[in-house]
Amino acid sequence: MTISMDHNLSLLLYLVIALVVLGLATSIRTGFKPGLRNLPGPFLARFSGLYRLSMVYGGQSPVEYRRIHEKYGRIVRVGPSHVSISDPAVIPQIYGIGSNYLKTDFYVVFVPYYKDQPMDSLFSTRDPTYHKNLKRPVAQLFSMTNMKTYEIYADECTKIFIDRMRELAGSPIDFGAWLQWYAFDVIASITFQRRFGFLEQRRDVDHMIGDLDFAFNYAKVIGQFPGLHKYLVGNKTLLNILARLKVGPPDPLKRFLKITEEEIKRYDQEQKGSSGHGRMDFLAQLRAKEAKDGQISHRDMVNHLGNNILAGSDTTAISLRAVFYYLIKTPSAYKTLVSEIDEADKNGQLSVFVTYEECLKLPYLQAVMKEALRMHPGVAFPLERFVPAEGATICGQVIPGGTNVSVNAPVIHMNKDVFGDDADQFRPERWLEASPGELKTMDRNFLAFGYGSRTCIGKNISILEMGKFIPQVLRYLDVQWASSDPEWKTNAAWFWRQTGVIVKFAWRGKEMSD
Numbered sequence: 205m206t207i208s209m210d211h212n213l214s215l216l217l218y219l220v221i222a223l224v225v226l227g228l229a230t231s232i233r234t235g236f237k238p239g240l241r242n243l244p245g246p247f248l249a250r251f252s253g254l255y256r257l258s259m260v261y262g263g264q265s266p267v268e269y270r271r272i273h274e275k276y277g278r279i280v281r282v283g284p285s286h287v288s289i290s291d292p293a294v295i296p297q298i299y300g301i302g303s304n305y306l307k308t309d310f311y312v313v314f315v316p317y318y319k320d321q322p323m324d325s326l327f328s329t330r331d332p333t334y335h336k337n338l339k340r341p342v343a344q345l346f347s348m349t350n351m352k353t354y355e356i357y358a359d360e361c362t363k364i365f366i367d368r369m370r371e372l373a374g375s376p377i378d379f380g381a382w383l384q385w386y387a388f389d390v391i392a393s394i395t396f397q398r399r400f401g402f403l404e405q406r407r408d409v410d411h412m413i414g415d416l417d418f419a420f421n422y423a424k425v426i427g428q429f430p431g432l433h434k435y436l437v438g439n440k441t442l443l444n445i446l447a448r449l450k451v452g453p454p455d456p457l458k459r460f461l462k463i464t465e466e467e468i469k470r471y472d473q474e475q476k477g478s479s480g481h482g483r484m485d486f487l488a489q490l491r492a493k494e495a496k497d498g499q500i501s502h503r504d505m506v507n508h509l510g511n512n513i514l515a516g517s518d519t520t521a522i523s524l525r526a527v528f529y530y531l532i533k534t535p536s537a538y539k540t541l542v543s544e545i546d547e548a549d550k551n552g553q554l555s556v557f558v559t560y561e562e563c564l565k566l567p568y569l570q571a572v573m574k575e576a577l578r579m580h581p582g583v584a585f586p587l588e589r590f591v592p593a594e595g596a597t598i599c600g601q602v603i604p605g606g607t608n609v610s611v612n613a614p615v616i617h618m619n620k621d622v623f624g625d626d627a628d629q630f631r632p633e634r635w636l637e638a639s640p641g642e643l644k645t646m647d648r649n650f651l652a653f654g655y656g657s658r659t660c661i662g663k664n665i666s667i668l669e670m671g672k673f674i675p676q677v678l679r680y681l682d683v684q685w686a687s688s689d690p691e692w693k694t695n696a697a698w699f700w701r702q703t704g705v706i707v708k709f710a711w712r713g714k715e716m717s718d
């Protein structure tokens with residue numbers, strides 16, 4: 205009995221030692237992989253993903269990525285098979301339309317389960333054919349010409365917001381939270397003509413925002429080791445067991461899909477009772493398109509609508525926070541913007557609710573939005589892509605096929621050759637003073653909405669929301685910083701969320717007509 209136990213223990217020990225040796229040998233072999241071994245970068249980064257984890261874990265990856273590029277140059281090895289690039293010339297090569305650099309397995313952490321099967325979205329898919337087929341039926345719904353159909357939904361939420369701020373004038377409020385409630389209610393309203401009720405209830409209804417926070421912090425960590433996902437949140441069997449034991453992790457993606465299913469049912473019932481006529485939300489337009497051009501599968505319908513909520517809420521909230529934060533912290537820009545809005549108002553160029561068309565004619569406002577997104581892009585992680593199988597020459601280096609390469613908006617947006625010596629300053633004027641050539645270069649290096657074939661499809665919706673909301677607020681309200689901390693706090697977990705945006709509003713005196 206004792207001999208057999210000793211024997212088993214020795215076997216186990218040999219096995220552990222063998223695994224450790226194998227792991228070390230693999231790490232050393234990948235560390236000195238031909239094609240990557242001569243690239244500069246932190247020494248430890250080449251052996252395991254732990255170095256990248258250390259860069260993102262504290263939520264300050266923009267600072268970390270800027271630091272390593274300052275230290276090691278425009279091409280830096282940040283992992284065993286991972287290369288970060290800060291050279292503007294490389295952007296069209298990696299992301300341009302027609303490029304065959306595909307999204308990496310990082311994106312697998314964003315794939316929800318639907319009816320027990322993983323369901324890739326327009327955003328997460330790595331398959332170009334699936335992407336093309338999924339995008340075709342919805343592209344027009346995101347077009348600039350279609351934006352006017354969504355205006356009413358944004359206006360309803362803006363009215364609620366401004367009325368509440370009038371009531372709360374003089375008291376410090378968590379503006380960051382309010383902007384998130386606003387963005388959530390607007391996108392839900394645009395998507396299926398129903399607000400979640402954040403603005404009315406003044407709270408994180410059903411803990412949706414908190415749960416999303418959990419999901420993105422999971423993505424932040426596991427996204428560095430995507431191979432682990434299938435054993436964790438990507439493992440349906442494990443999730444089912446945990447759910448039965450009532451200890452499962454929050455699953456906001458599942459919740460959005462459930463809400464979406466309910467909304468589709470509600471719409472179809474309304475249509476039968478014909479009370480749904482006149483609806484212009486995304487769902488209604490998708491159903492109308494279906495009637496004209498042929499059926500969209502129920503799965504694709506759920507996929508698109510659920511994805512709108514996921515992709516279009518946090519991003520817009522973060523961008524709105526950035527706009528107001530930089531305006532408050534830059535009084536000259538605040539004053540110039542308010543003058544532009546007041547002048548347009550006085551000249552009768554603004555409707556009761558500023559329209560999308562009107563906001564596009566306010567040049568300083570457009571420059572403010574772009575500059576805020578340059579300083580603080582909503583997505584602050586590297587946009588990872590795989591080098592095609594045949595390999596590629598990047599920044600003069602031959603990089604093997606399958607290498608994970610990326611450019612990072614917070615890094616490229618600080619490039620002084622592109623944005624000027626004051627690139628680290630919030631200065632909206634740079635977008636207005638630039639020559640046509642300089643503007644073209646700045647636009648080509650503006651990555652807040654991604655780039656090329658996988659660029660953000662919801663960009664017009666976000667410009668609609670922000671472009672209407674900001675002038676409407678500043679027309680009626682003064683806003684000032686009211687936190688005892690001089691700065692906000694930020695956490696980059698794919699999205700670059702901010703907290704601590706505490707402000708006070710004051711009513712400017714003009715009455716708002718209905």
Ligand code: HEM
Pocket residue numbers: 326327328339511512513515516517519520523581582583587651652653654655657658659660661662663665666
């Ligand atoms: C200011 C607000 C927004 C920002 C900063 C933003 C940012 C981005 C970025 C950086 C990407 C590219 C990601 C990558 O390459 O991996 C992207 C893609 C995407 N965004 Fe947005 N987004 C915003 C608003 C929206 C809205 C409102 C929607 C939908 C209603 C949306 C839907 C999408 C979708 C579906 C994709 C994937 C597109 C594709 O791969 O074809 N976004 N977004």
